[in-house]
Amino acid sequence: MAATPLHPEALKAMLLYFESRFGNPQSLHSAGQEASEAVAQARQKVAALIKANESEILFTSSGSETNNFAIKGLALANKNRGTHLVLSAIEHQSVLNSAKNLEKFGFRTTLAPVDQTGLVNPEDVQKSLTKETVLVSVMLANSEVGTIEPISEIAKVCRSQNILFHTDAVAAVGNIPVDAERLGVDALSLAGDQFYGPKGSAALYLKKGTRILPFIDGGIQEGGRRAGTENVAGIVGLGEAAEIAAKEMDSRLKKSMALRDKLLEALPQKIEYTILTGHREKRLPHHASFCVEFIEGEAMLLNLDMKGIAASSGSACTSRALKASHVLLAMGLDHATAQGSLVFSFLEENTPEDIDYLLEVFPPIVERLRQMSPLYTQYLEEKKR
Protein backbone atom coordinates (compact mmCIF):
# COMPACT_ATOMS: atom_id res chain seq x y z
CA MET A 1 0.00 0.00 0.00
CA ALA A 2 1.02 3.61 -0.35
CA ALA A 3 3.64 4.91 2.02
CA THR A 4 2.72 7.62 4.50
CA PRO A 5 4.74 10.82 4.91
CA LEU A 6 6.85 11.13 8.04
CA HIS A 7 5.00 12.83 10.90
CA PRO A 8 6.72 16.18 11.70
CA GLU A 9 6.91 15.26 15.40
CA ALA A 10 8.63 11.99 14.52
CA LEU A 11 11.11 13.82 12.30
CA LYS A 12 11.86 16.32 15.07
CA ALA A 13 12.54 13.54 17.55
CA MET A 14 14.71 11.67 15.04
CA LEU A 15 16.91 14.63 14.10
CA LEU A 16 18.45 14.72 17.58
CA TYR A 17 19.80 11.22 17.04
CA PHE A 18 21.40 12.12 13.74
CA GLU A 19 23.00 15.22 15.25
CA SER A 20 24.05 15.55 18.88
CA ARG A 21 22.89 12.22 20.30
CA PHE A 22 24.87 9.93 18.04
CA GLY A 23 25.97 7.39 20.67
CA ASN A 24 25.86 3.66 20.15
CA PRO A 25 23.30 2.22 22.57
CA GLN A 26 25.72 -0.59 23.46
CA SER A 27 28.38 1.89 24.68
CA LEU A 28 28.72 2.54 28.37
CA HIS A 29 29.54 6.24 28.10
CA SER A 30 26.77 8.72 28.67
CA ALA A 31 26.13 9.36 24.95
CA GLY A 32 25.63 5.62 24.52
CA GLN A 33 23.34 5.41 27.52
CA GLU A 34 21.30 8.33 26.20
CA ALA A 35 20.72 6.39 22.97
CA SER A 36 20.02 3.20 24.88
CA GLU A 37 17.37 5.02 26.91
CA ALA A 38 15.78 6.39 23.72
CA VAL A 39 15.55 2.90 22.22
CA ALA A 40 13.98 1.58 25.42
CA GLN A 41 11.37 4.33 25.39
CA ALA A 42 10.53 3.67 21.75
CA ARG A 43 10.15 -0.01 22.57
CA GLN A 44 7.59 0.88 25.25
CA LYS A 45 5.65 3.08 22.84
CA VAL A 46 5.51 0.43 20.10
CA ALA A 47 4.49 -2.19 22.69
CA ALA A 48 1.74 0.11 23.97
CA LEU A 49 0.33 0.56 20.45
CA ILE A 50 -0.38 -3.19 20.16
CA LYS A 51 -1.00 -3.79 23.89
CA ALA A 52 2.12 -5.92 24.23
CA ASN A 53 4.95 -6.07 26.73
CA GLU A 54 8.09 -4.15 25.76
CA SER A 55 10.16 -7.32 26.07
CA GLU A 56 8.08 -8.77 23.23
CA ILE A 57 9.15 -6.13 20.65
CA LEU A 58 12.15 -6.74 18.36
CA PHE A 59 13.18 -3.90 16.07
CA THR A 60 13.84 -4.66 12.40
CA SER A 61 14.34 -2.69 9.19
CA SER A 62 11.19 -3.32 7.12
CA GLY A 63 7.93 -5.20 6.93
CA SER A 64 9.54 -7.67 4.54
CA GLU A 65 12.44 -8.35 6.88
CA THR A 66 10.02 -8.83 9.73
CA ASN A 67 7.99 -11.37 7.77
CA ASN A 68 11.16 -13.21 6.73
CA PHE A 69 12.32 -13.22 10.35
CA ALA A 70 8.97 -14.58 11.57
CA ILE A 71 8.39 -17.27 8.94
CA LYS A 72 11.94 -18.59 8.68
CA GLY A 73 12.84 -18.02 12.32
CA LEU A 74 9.77 -19.72 13.77
CA ALA A 75 9.76 -22.60 11.28
CA LEU A 76 13.46 -23.41 11.67
CA ALA A 77 13.56 -23.05 15.46
CA ASN A 78 10.61 -25.40 15.83
CA LYS A 79 11.43 -27.86 13.05
CA ASN A 80 11.32 -30.76 15.50
CA ARG A 81 7.56 -30.13 15.83
CA GLY A 82 6.95 -30.51 12.10
CA THR A 83 7.83 -29.22 8.64
CA HIS A 84 4.47 -28.15 7.24
CA LEU A 85 3.33 -24.53 6.88
CA VAL A 86 -0.13 -23.14 6.17
CA LEU A 87 -0.45 -19.66 4.61
CA SER A 88 -3.32 -17.84 3.02
CA ALA A 89 -3.21 -17.52 -0.76
CA ILE A 90 -3.14 -13.71 -0.54
CA GLU A 91 -0.09 -13.23 1.69
CA HIS A 92 2.56 -10.64 0.88
CA GLN A 93 5.47 -11.83 -1.30
CA SER A 94 7.78 -11.64 1.72
CA VAL A 95 5.69 -14.33 3.45
CA LEU A 96 5.08 -16.47 0.34
CA ASN A 97 8.69 -16.36 -0.81
CA SER A 98 10.03 -17.06 2.69
CA ALA A 99 7.95 -20.23 2.72
CA LYS A 100 9.14 -21.06 -0.80
CA ASN A 101 12.74 -20.71 0.34
CA LEU A 102 12.06 -23.01 3.31
CA GLU A 103 11.28 -25.78 0.81
CA LYS A 104 15.05 -26.09 0.37
CA PHE A 105 15.20 -27.01 4.05
CA GLY A 106 12.56 -29.72 3.83
CA PHE A 107 9.43 -27.70 4.53
CA ARG A 108 6.27 -27.79 2.44
CA THR A 109 3.42 -25.30 2.27
CA THR A 110 -0.34 -25.43 1.88
CA LEU A 111 -2.16 -22.29 0.75
CA ALA A 112 -5.59 -21.72 2.28
CA PRO A 113 -8.05 -20.21 -0.24
CA VAL A 114 -9.99 -16.96 0.08
CA ASP A 115 -13.53 -16.16 -1.01
CA GLN A 116 -14.42 -13.51 -3.58
CA THR A 117 -14.13 -10.77 -0.94
CA GLY A 118 -10.66 -11.92 0.05
CA LEU A 119 -11.73 -13.48 3.36
CA VAL A 120 -10.00 -16.56 4.73
CA ASN A 121 -12.38 -19.09 6.29
CA PRO A 122 -10.97 -20.40 9.61
CA GLU A 123 -12.47 -23.79 8.74
CA ASP A 124 -10.34 -23.93 5.60
CA VAL A 125 -7.28 -23.27 7.73
CA GLN A 126 -8.35 -26.05 10.09
CA LYS A 127 -8.79 -28.46 7.18
CA SER A 128 -5.29 -27.65 5.92
CA LEU A 129 -3.63 -28.56 9.21
CA THR A 130 -1.78 -31.87 9.50
CA LYS A 131 0.16 -33.55 12.28
CA GLU A 132 3.24 -32.01 10.68
CA THR A 133 2.00 -28.40 10.72
CA VAL A 134 4.34 -26.21 12.72
CA LEU A 135 3.33 -22.68 11.68
CA VAL A 136 0.31 -20.88 10.25
CA SER A 137 0.53 -17.34 8.87
CA VAL A 138 -2.46 -15.25 7.79
CA MET A 139 -2.27 -11.50 7.32
CA LEU A 140 -4.38 -9.20 9.49
CA ALA A 141 -5.33 -6.95 6.59
CA ASN A 142 -4.54 -7.16 2.89
CA SER A 143 -2.97 -4.06 1.38
CA GLU A 144 -4.31 -4.62 -2.14
CA VAL A 145 -7.97 -5.19 -1.36
CA GLY A 146 -8.22 -3.90 2.22
CA THR A 147 -9.95 -6.99 3.62
CA ILE A 148 -9.51 -7.60 7.35
CA GLU A 149 -9.16 -11.30 8.22
CA PRO A 150 -10.74 -13.12 11.19
CA ILE A 151 -7.39 -13.43 12.98
CA SER A 152 -8.56 -14.26 16.50
CA GLU A 153 -10.70 -17.13 15.19
CA ILE A 154 -7.81 -18.54 13.18
CA ALA A 155 -5.53 -18.10 16.19
CA LYS A 156 -7.98 -20.11 18.28
CA VAL A 157 -7.85 -22.96 15.77
CA CYS A 158 -4.06 -22.96 15.88
CA ARG A 159 -3.82 -22.69 19.66
CA SER A 160 -6.15 -25.65 20.17
CA GLN A 161 -3.68 -27.78 18.20
CA ASN A 162 -0.55 -26.24 19.65
CA ILE A 163 0.53 -24.75 16.31
CA LEU A 164 2.40 -21.44 16.10
CA PHE A 165 0.52 -18.56 14.49
CA HIS A 166 1.99 -15.44 12.88
CA THR A 167 0.09 -12.54 11.40
CA ASP A 168 1.48 -9.97 8.97
CA ALA A 169 -0.15 -6.85 10.38
CA VAL A 170 1.95 -4.36 8.39
CA ALA A 171 -1.05 -2.80 6.64
CA ALA A 172 -3.13 -2.75 9.84
CA VAL A 173 -1.04 -1.60 12.80
CA GLY A 174 -1.33 2.13 13.38
CA ASN A 175 -4.45 2.29 11.21
CA ILE A 176 -6.86 0.13 13.21
CA PRO A 177 -6.74 -0.89 16.89
CA VAL A 178 -4.61 -4.02 17.27
CA ASP A 179 -4.32 -5.94 20.54
CA ALA A 180 -1.72 -8.68 20.14
CA GLU A 181 -2.74 -10.59 23.24
CA ARG A 182 -6.44 -10.56 22.46
CA LEU A 183 -5.76 -11.62 18.88
CA GLY A 184 -4.00 -14.62 20.38
CA VAL A 185 -1.05 -14.61 17.99
CA ASP A 186 2.48 -15.82 18.70
CA ALA A 187 4.11 -13.33 16.34
CA LEU A 188 3.05 -10.20 14.48
CA SER A 189 4.79 -7.95 11.92
CA LEU A 190 4.42 -4.16 11.82
CA ALA A 191 6.13 -1.36 9.88
CA GLY A 192 6.50 2.34 10.62
CA ASP A 193 6.08 3.65 7.07
CA GLN A 194 2.43 2.56 7.14
CA PHE A 195 1.53 4.99 9.92
CA TYR A 196 3.62 8.14 9.51
CA GLY A 197 6.84 6.65 10.86
CA PRO A 198 10.11 6.55 8.88
CA LYS A 199 10.95 3.99 6.20
CA GLY A 200 13.49 1.48 7.46
CA SER A 201 11.70 1.16 10.80
CA ALA A 202 9.69 -1.95 11.64
CA ALA A 203 9.22 -4.46 14.43
CA LEU A 204 8.35 -8.04 15.21
CA TYR A 205 6.09 -8.80 18.13
CA LEU A 206 7.14 -12.14 19.55
CA LYS A 207 5.04 -13.52 22.37
CA LYS A 208 7.02 -14.17 25.53
CA GLY A 209 8.51 -17.66 25.56
CA THR A 210 8.26 -18.22 21.79
CA ARG A 211 11.36 -19.83 20.28
CA ILE A 212 12.81 -18.22 17.18
CA LEU A 213 16.05 -18.63 15.25
CA PRO A 214 18.12 -15.42 15.31
CA PHE A 215 17.80 -13.57 12.01
CA ILE A 216 21.14 -11.76 12.16
CA ASP A 217 23.89 -13.44 14.16
CA GLY A 218 26.29 -11.19 16.01
CA GLY A 219 26.09 -9.22 19.21
CA ILE A 220 23.46 -8.98 21.88
CA GLN A 221 21.20 -6.38 20.26
CA GLU A 222 17.49 -7.26 20.32
CA GLY A 223 18.20 -10.05 22.77
CA GLY A 224 20.72 -11.64 20.41
CA ARG A 225 18.00 -12.48 17.95
CA ARG A 226 18.62 -9.62 15.54
CA ALA A 227 22.17 -8.36 15.95
CA GLY A 228 23.65 -5.16 14.52
CA THR A 229 23.98 -1.61 15.79
CA GLU A 230 20.53 -0.20 16.35
CA ASN A 231 19.04 2.24 13.84
CA VAL A 232 18.49 4.62 16.73
CA ALA A 233 16.93 7.50 14.80
CA GLY A 234 14.62 5.14 12.91
CA ILE A 235 13.59 3.40 16.12
CA VAL A 236 12.92 6.75 17.81
CA GLY A 237 10.81 7.83 14.82
CA LEU A 238 8.87 4.56 14.94
CA GLY A 239 8.23 5.08 18.66
CA GLU A 240 6.95 8.62 18.12
CA ALA A 241 4.70 7.52 15.26
CA ALA A 242 3.34 4.68 17.42
CA GLU A 243 2.58 7.04 20.29
CA ILE A 244 0.81 9.51 17.99
CA ALA A 245 -1.12 6.72 16.25
CA ALA A 246 -2.38 5.39 19.59
CA LYS A 247 -3.44 8.86 20.69
CA GLU A 248 -5.12 9.82 17.41
CA MET A 249 -6.52 6.42 16.47
CA ASP A 250 -10.18 7.28 16.98
CA SER A 251 -10.15 10.59 15.15
CA ARG A 252 -8.09 9.16 12.26
CA LEU A 253 -10.45 6.21 11.96
CA LYS A 254 -13.52 8.38 11.84
CA LYS A 255 -12.08 10.77 9.29
CA SER A 256 -10.70 8.22 6.89
CA MET A 257 -13.76 5.99 7.06
CA ALA A 258 -15.93 8.91 5.96
CA LEU A 259 -13.68 9.44 2.92
CA ARG A 260 -13.56 5.74 2.16
CA ASP A 261 -17.31 5.25 2.33
CA LYS A 262 -17.90 8.28 0.16
CA LEU A 263 -15.59 6.95 -2.53
CA LEU A 264 -16.78 3.33 -2.30
CA GLU A 265 -20.32 4.51 -2.80
CA ALA A 266 -19.80 7.17 -5.45
CA LEU A 267 -17.21 5.69 -7.79
CA PRO A 268 -19.22 2.68 -9.03
CA GLN A 269 -22.15 5.05 -9.51
CA LYS A 270 -20.08 7.49 -11.53
CA ILE A 271 -18.28 4.87 -13.60
CA GLU A 272 -20.14 1.95 -15.13
CA TYR A 273 -18.58 -1.52 -14.95
CA THR A 274 -16.55 -0.82 -11.83
CA ILE A 275 -16.24 -3.58 -9.26
CA LEU A 276 -15.36 -3.07 -5.60
CA THR A 277 -12.51 -5.42 -4.64
CA GLY A 278 -12.26 -6.79 -1.11
CA HIS A 279 -14.89 -6.84 1.61
CA ARG A 280 -17.31 -3.93 1.85
CA GLU A 281 -17.43 -3.74 5.67
CA LYS A 282 -14.51 -5.79 6.94
CA ARG A 283 -11.89 -3.53 5.41
CA LEU A 284 -9.18 -1.05 6.33
CA PRO A 285 -10.63 2.38 7.16
CA HIS A 286 -8.31 4.27 4.81
CA HIS A 287 -8.52 1.91 1.85
CA ALA A 288 -10.71 1.82 -1.27
CA SER A 289 -9.99 -0.58 -4.13
CA PHE A 290 -11.68 -1.36 -7.41
CA CYS A 291 -11.36 -3.09 -10.73
CA VAL A 292 -12.34 -0.86 -13.62
CA GLU A 293 -13.33 -3.18 -16.43
CA PHE A 294 -11.99 -3.13 -20.01
CA ILE A 295 -8.93 -0.99 -19.25
CA GLU A 296 -5.54 -1.50 -17.72
CA GLY A 297 -4.25 -0.19 -14.37
CA GLU A 298 -0.97 1.43 -15.34
CA ALA A 299 -2.62 3.59 -18.00
CA MET A 300 -5.06 4.81 -15.32
CA LEU A 301 -2.27 5.48 -12.81
CA LEU A 302 -0.27 7.56 -15.27
CA ASN A 303 -3.32 9.65 -16.10
CA LEU A 304 -4.25 10.11 -12.45
CA ASP A 305 -0.69 11.06 -11.62
CA MET A 306 -0.86 13.87 -14.17
CA LYS A 307 -3.87 15.13 -12.24
CA GLY A 308 -1.93 15.01 -8.98
CA ILE A 309 -3.55 11.83 -7.68
CA ALA A 310 -1.28 8.98 -6.55
CA ALA A 311 -2.90 5.54 -6.72
CA SER A 312 -1.56 2.03 -7.20
CA SER A 313 -2.55 -1.10 -9.08
CA GLY A 314 -2.08 -4.86 -9.15
CA SER A 315 -2.08 -5.11 -12.93
CA ALA A 316 0.54 -7.13 -14.79
CA CYS A 317 1.92 -4.06 -16.54
CA THR A 318 2.40 -2.25 -13.24
CA SER A 319 4.41 -5.04 -11.70
CA ARG A 320 7.94 -5.38 -12.93
CA ALA A 321 7.35 -9.10 -13.17
CA LEU A 322 4.51 -8.51 -15.65
CA LYS A 323 2.18 -10.79 -13.73
CA ALA A 324 -1.27 -9.89 -12.51
CA SER A 325 -1.75 -9.70 -8.76
CA HIS A 326 -1.91 -13.11 -7.09
CA VAL A 327 -4.37 -11.60 -4.61
CA LEU A 328 -6.96 -10.71 -7.24
CA LEU A 329 -6.55 -14.03 -9.05
CA ALA A 330 -6.94 -15.92 -5.74
CA MET A 331 -10.22 -14.06 -5.24
CA GLY A 332 -11.46 -15.56 -8.49
CA LEU A 333 -11.15 -12.53 -10.76
CA ASP A 334 -10.15 -13.28 -14.36
CA HIS A 335 -6.99 -11.84 -15.85
CA ALA A 336 -8.68 -9.14 -17.91
CA THR A 337 -10.57 -7.79 -14.90
CA ALA A 338 -7.53 -8.00 -12.62
CA GLN A 339 -5.63 -5.81 -15.10
CA GLY A 340 -8.01 -2.98 -14.27
CA SER A 341 -7.09 -3.02 -10.58
CA LEU A 342 -6.84 0.29 -8.78
CA VAL A 343 -6.06 1.03 -5.12
CA PHE A 344 -6.62 4.30 -3.30
CA SER A 345 -5.49 4.92 0.26
CA PHE A 346 -6.12 8.06 2.25
CA LEU A 347 -3.73 10.18 4.26
CA GLU A 348 -4.53 12.40 7.21
CA GLU A 349 -4.33 15.46 4.99
CA ASN A 350 -7.06 14.21 2.64
CA THR A 351 -10.45 15.93 2.69
CA PRO A 352 -13.91 15.23 1.24
CA GLU A 353 -13.02 17.82 -1.43
CA ASP A 354 -10.20 15.55 -2.57
CA ILE A 355 -12.74 12.79 -3.18
CA ASP A 356 -14.91 15.23 -5.12
CA TYR A 357 -11.90 16.17 -7.24
CA LEU A 358 -11.12 12.50 -7.92
CA LEU A 359 -14.74 11.85 -8.89
CA GLU A 360 -14.56 14.77 -11.27
CA VAL A 361 -11.31 14.02 -13.07
CA PHE A 362 -11.41 10.22 -13.11
CA PRO A 363 -14.50 9.42 -15.24
CA PRO A 364 -13.18 11.21 -18.36
CA ILE A 365 -9.88 9.31 -18.01
CA VAL A 366 -11.74 6.00 -17.90
CA GLU A 367 -13.93 7.00 -20.83
CA ARG A 368 -10.93 7.96 -22.96
CA LEU A 369 -9.11 4.68 -22.22
CA ARG A 370 -12.25 2.64 -22.86
CA GLN A 371 -12.70 4.29 -26.24
CA MET A 372 -9.23 2.95 -27.02
CA SER A 373 -9.90 -0.55 -25.70
CA PRO A 374 -10.65 -3.45 -28.04
CA LEU A 375 -12.20 -5.30 -25.10
CA TYR A 376 -14.73 -2.51 -24.55
CA THR A 377 -15.64 -2.34 -28.24
CA GLN A 378 -16.06 -6.10 -28.26
CA TYR A 379 -18.27 -5.92 -25.17
CA LEU A 380 -20.48 -3.19 -26.64
CA GLU A 381 -20.93 -5.22 -29.82
CA GLU A 382 -21.53 -8.61 -28.27
CA LYS A 383 -22.75 -7.60 -24.80
CA LYS A 384 -20.62 -10.27 -23.28
CA ARG A 385 -17.24 -10.24 -21.65
Place this chain on the structure above:
Amino acid sequence: MIYSEKVMEHFQNPRNVGVIKEADGVGQVGNPVCGDMMTFYIKVRDNRLSDIKFQTFGCGAAIAVSSIVSEMAMGKTLDEAMEITNDRVADELGGLPKNKLHCSNLGADALHKAIEDYRAKTKAQQKEEPVEKPSEKRDEERCCCPYCEGPLEGIEAVCEKCHVELGECPECGELTNKAEEKCTHCGARMKK
Protein backbone atom coordinates in the same frame (compact mmCIF):
# COMPACT_ATOMS: atom_id res chain seq x y z
CA MET B 1 9.11 9.10 -14.72
CA ILE B 2 9.72 5.64 -16.10
CA TYR B 3 8.93 6.70 -19.69
CA SER B 4 10.60 9.07 -22.14
CA GLU B 5 8.92 12.36 -23.05
CA LYS B 6 7.97 10.99 -26.43
CA VAL B 7 6.29 7.93 -24.94
CA MET B 8 4.29 10.16 -22.60
CA GLU B 9 3.35 12.48 -25.45
CA HIS B 10 2.00 9.61 -27.57
CA PHE B 11 0.33 8.06 -24.53
CA GLN B 12 -1.50 11.31 -23.80
CA ASN B 13 -2.34 12.10 -27.43
CA PRO B 14 -2.43 8.82 -29.28
CA ARG B 15 -2.82 9.17 -33.07
CA ASN B 16 -5.21 7.08 -35.16
CA VAL B 17 -7.24 5.52 -32.36
CA GLY B 18 -10.39 3.76 -33.51
CA VAL B 19 -11.95 1.08 -35.64
CA ILE B 20 -12.28 0.87 -39.42
CA LYS B 21 -15.62 -0.76 -40.08
CA GLU B 22 -14.84 -1.88 -43.64
CA ALA B 23 -11.18 -2.65 -43.04
CA ASP B 24 -9.13 -4.38 -45.73
CA GLY B 25 -7.12 -6.15 -43.05
CA VAL B 26 -7.33 -6.73 -39.30
CA GLY B 27 -4.60 -7.96 -36.96
CA GLN B 28 -4.97 -8.78 -33.30
CA VAL B 29 -2.17 -9.77 -30.92
CA GLY B 30 -1.65 -10.31 -27.22
CA ASN B 31 -4.05 -11.37 -24.52
CA PRO B 32 -5.08 -10.08 -21.12
CA VAL B 33 -2.96 -12.69 -19.32
CA CYS B 34 0.19 -10.91 -20.41
CA GLY B 35 -1.40 -7.54 -19.88
CA ASP B 36 -1.66 -6.11 -23.38
CA MET B 37 -3.93 -6.57 -26.37
CA MET B 38 -3.80 -4.67 -29.66
CA THR B 39 -6.00 -4.64 -32.74
CA PHE B 40 -4.88 -2.91 -35.93
CA TYR B 41 -7.22 -2.07 -38.82
CA ILE B 42 -5.86 -1.11 -42.24
CA LYS B 43 -7.16 0.32 -45.51
CA VAL B 44 -5.04 -0.38 -48.59
CA ARG B 45 -5.01 1.64 -51.81
CA ASP B 46 -2.52 1.09 -54.66
CA ASN B 47 -0.51 -1.20 -52.43
CA ARG B 48 -0.10 1.56 -49.82
CA LEU B 49 -1.55 1.92 -46.33
CA SER B 50 -4.11 4.68 -46.92
CA ASP B 51 -5.58 4.48 -43.43
CA ILE B 52 -4.64 2.82 -40.15
CA LYS B 53 -6.59 2.68 -36.91
CA PHE B 54 -5.91 0.79 -33.72
CA GLN B 55 -7.37 -0.14 -30.37
CA THR B 56 -5.21 -1.09 -27.42
CA PHE B 57 -5.89 -2.57 -24.01
CA GLY B 58 -2.74 -2.05 -22.02
CA CYS B 59 -0.22 0.08 -20.23
CA GLY B 60 1.23 3.44 -21.19
CA ALA B 61 3.98 1.85 -23.27
CA ALA B 62 1.51 -0.33 -25.20
CA ILE B 63 -0.64 2.67 -26.08
CA ALA B 64 2.36 4.80 -27.13
CA VAL B 65 3.77 1.94 -29.22
CA SER B 66 0.47 1.45 -31.08
CA SER B 67 0.30 5.15 -31.76
CA ILE B 68 3.82 5.49 -33.13
CA VAL B 69 3.53 2.32 -35.23
CA SER B 70 0.41 3.72 -36.88
CA GLU B 71 2.26 6.96 -37.57
CA MET B 72 5.37 5.23 -38.91
CA ALA B 73 3.35 3.03 -41.27
CA MET B 74 0.83 5.55 -42.58
CA GLY B 75 1.18 6.03 -46.35
CA LYS B 76 3.94 3.45 -46.63
CA THR B 77 3.82 0.58 -49.12
CA LEU B 78 2.96 -2.80 -47.66
CA ASP B 79 6.52 -4.03 -48.06
CA GLU B 80 7.90 -0.95 -46.36
CA ALA B 81 5.45 -1.39 -43.48
CA MET B 82 6.45 -5.03 -43.10
CA GLU B 83 10.00 -3.81 -42.51
CA ILE B 84 9.10 -1.82 -39.41
CA THR B 85 11.00 -3.66 -36.71
CA ASN B 86 10.62 -3.72 -32.97
CA ASP B 87 13.96 -2.01 -32.53
CA ARG B 88 12.94 0.84 -34.81
CA VAL B 89 9.72 1.32 -32.87
CA ALA B 90 11.56 1.51 -29.54
CA ASP B 91 14.19 3.86 -31.02
CA GLU B 92 11.53 6.11 -32.48
CA LEU B 93 10.03 6.43 -29.00
CA GLY B 94 13.35 7.42 -27.45
CA GLY B 95 13.70 4.03 -25.76
CA LEU B 96 11.48 1.95 -23.50
CA PRO B 97 12.13 0.52 -20.04
CA LYS B 98 13.62 -2.95 -20.36
CA ASN B 99 10.64 -4.80 -18.99
CA LYS B 100 8.37 -2.92 -21.41
CA LEU B 101 10.33 -3.79 -24.56
CA HIS B 102 7.89 -6.59 -25.33
CA CYS B 103 5.23 -3.90 -25.91
CA SER B 104 7.20 -2.57 -28.87
CA ASN B 105 7.06 -6.04 -30.41
CA LEU B 106 3.31 -6.19 -30.05
CA GLY B 107 2.73 -3.03 -32.07
CA ALA B 108 4.71 -4.12 -35.12
CA ASP B 109 3.28 -7.64 -34.85
CA ALA B 110 -0.30 -6.40 -34.87
CA LEU B 111 0.37 -4.23 -37.93
CA HIS B 112 2.13 -7.07 -39.76
CA LYS B 113 -0.73 -9.40 -38.91
CA ALA B 114 -3.22 -6.94 -40.41
CA ILE B 115 -1.15 -6.77 -43.61
CA GLU B 116 -0.93 -10.57 -43.75
CA ASP B 117 -4.69 -10.71 -43.26
CA TYR B 118 -5.16 -8.33 -46.21
CA ARG B 119 -2.77 -10.32 -48.40
CA ALA B 120 -4.47 -13.61 -47.54
CA LYS B 121 -7.85 -12.13 -48.40
CA THR B 122 -6.79 -10.66 -51.76
CA LYS B 123 -5.01 -13.87 -52.70
CA ALA B 124 -8.13 -15.83 -51.87
CA GLN B 125 -10.26 -13.45 -53.94
CA GLN B 126 -8.01 -13.86 -56.95
CA LYS B 127 -8.30 -17.60 -56.69
CA GLU B 128 -11.96 -17.29 -55.76
CA GLU B 129 -11.45 -19.62 -52.92
CA PRO B 130 -13.05 -19.25 -49.50
CA VAL B 131 -10.97 -17.13 -47.18
CA GLU B 132 -9.02 -19.20 -44.78
CA LYS B 133 -9.21 -17.34 -41.53
CA PRO B 134 -6.11 -17.38 -39.42
CA SER B 135 -7.02 -18.89 -36.07
CA GLU B 136 -7.85 -16.08 -33.70
CA LYS B 137 -8.49 -18.21 -30.68
CA ARG B 138 -7.34 -16.46 -27.57
CA ASP B 139 -5.87 -18.91 -25.19
CA GLU B 140 -6.59 -17.44 -21.76
CA GLU B 141 -4.00 -19.33 -19.81
CA ARG B 142 -1.18 -19.32 -22.29
CA CYS B 143 1.51 -16.76 -21.79
CA CYS B 144 4.09 -15.26 -24.03
CA CYS B 145 7.80 -14.99 -24.30
CA PRO B 146 8.73 -11.87 -22.31
CA TYR B 147 11.08 -10.81 -25.09
CA CYS B 148 9.09 -11.21 -28.29
CA GLU B 149 5.55 -12.04 -27.17
CA GLY B 150 5.72 -15.27 -29.11
CA PRO B 151 3.39 -17.83 -27.58
CA LEU B 152 4.90 -20.14 -25.01
CA GLU B 153 3.54 -23.41 -23.85
CA GLY B 154 4.67 -24.12 -20.35
CA ILE B 155 8.28 -23.38 -19.68
CA GLU B 156 10.20 -23.86 -22.85
CA ALA B 157 13.93 -23.64 -23.10
CA VAL B 158 13.91 -21.52 -26.25
CA CYS B 159 11.22 -19.21 -27.56
CA GLU B 160 10.36 -20.52 -31.02
CA LYS B 161 9.84 -17.06 -32.34
CA CYS B 162 12.77 -14.94 -31.23
CA HIS B 163 15.09 -17.82 -30.29
CA VAL B 164 15.93 -16.31 -26.92
CA GLU B 165 16.94 -19.04 -24.53
CA LEU B 166 14.65 -18.80 -21.57
CA GLY B 167 15.00 -20.03 -18.05
CA GLU B 168 13.09 -19.76 -14.86
CA CYS B 169 14.84 -17.43 -12.43
CA PRO B 170 15.78 -19.52 -9.38
CA GLU B 171 14.83 -16.65 -7.08
CA CYS B 172 11.57 -15.15 -8.35
CA GLY B 173 10.41 -17.90 -10.68
CA GLU B 174 9.85 -15.56 -13.63
CA LEU B 175 10.88 -16.38 -17.18
CA THR B 176 14.00 -14.55 -18.12
CA ASN B 177 16.73 -14.56 -20.74
CA LYS B 178 19.33 -17.17 -19.84
CA ALA B 179 22.04 -15.23 -21.59
CA GLU B 180 21.61 -12.33 -19.14
CA GLU B 181 23.82 -12.32 -16.09
CA LYS B 182 21.00 -11.21 -13.86
CA CYS B 183 17.28 -11.92 -13.85
CA THR B 184 15.51 -9.03 -15.57
CA HIS B 185 12.69 -9.21 -13.06
CA CYS B 186 14.30 -9.50 -9.64
CA GLY B 187 17.97 -8.85 -10.37
CA ALA B 188 19.12 -12.17 -8.92
CA ARG B 189 22.22 -13.68 -10.43
CA MET B 190 21.35 -16.43 -12.88
CA LYS B 191 23.00 -19.78 -12.37
CA LYS B 192 24.98 -20.84 -15.37
